[in-house]
Amino acid sequence: MSQTELSLSAGSLQLEHRRDVEHKRREFTSCGNRKLYFDTHALVCLLEENGFTTQQAEITVSALVKITDANMEIVYKDMVTKMQQEITVQQIMSQIANVKKDMVILEKSEFSALRAENEKINLELHRLKQQVMDEVVKVRTDTKLEFNLEKSRVKELYSLNERKLLEMRTEMVALHAQQDRAVTQTDRKIDTEVAGLKTMLESHKLDNIKYLAVGFVTLSGGGQSVGDPAQLDQ
Secondary structure (H helix, E strand, O other), rough: OOHHEEEEEEEEHHHHHHHHHHHHHHHHHOOOHHHOOOOHHHHHHHHHHHHOHHHHHHHHHHHEEEEEEHHHHHHHHOOOOOHHHHHHHHHHHHHHHHHHHHHHHHHHHHHHHHHHHHHHHHHHHHHHHHHHHHHHHHHHHHHHHHHHHHHHHHHHHHHHHHHHHHHHHHHHHHHHHHHHHHHHHHHHHHHHHHHHHHHHHHHHHHHHHHHHHHHHHHHHHHHHOOOOOOHHHH
16 A cells, blocks of 8 residues: 555544544534533543543543433433423422412411400300309308398397396486485484484483472472472473
């Protein structure tokens, strides 16, 4: 084979290699509508410059591309497109709206239940308050009645004691009056007895004087008989 044919053959091989590399680059960069900014030809040239043969460099780059593609597939499996993201966001917003609606309904229901429970408690409190007020009024009425009864009883006892005291005072006054009358009668009787005794003493005294006078006259007349005091009085 001549040198010209070898040059043409090498040029055709390089052209085919470049085509294959460009095809692989386009295939790699357009895989799954994903763009990867990765220049495989530049990496092949870099490997060749560092001692790799063309075949080794291509095999290495091909393996690296496959590994990268597999990794990107794994990565892109968990990723979504913008449209899918918008659809998912709309679904999430719809679910959030439904949750909000359910929460509003639940809140209203719970509020209604709480309001009903509050009204029930208020009614129970009002009933208990009324019951307590009735009990207080009853106790107050009973206490007032007992107080009035006790007051009436005390008044009756006071009136009874007053009557007894008045009776005792009346009895004591009557007793004192009776004692005074008895003392007055005794005094009068004593005065009468004393006056009688004085009269009797005066009479005896007068008789004694008469007897003495008669005796004196008899002694003076010398032998005249002593007459009766009555004759002496005449």
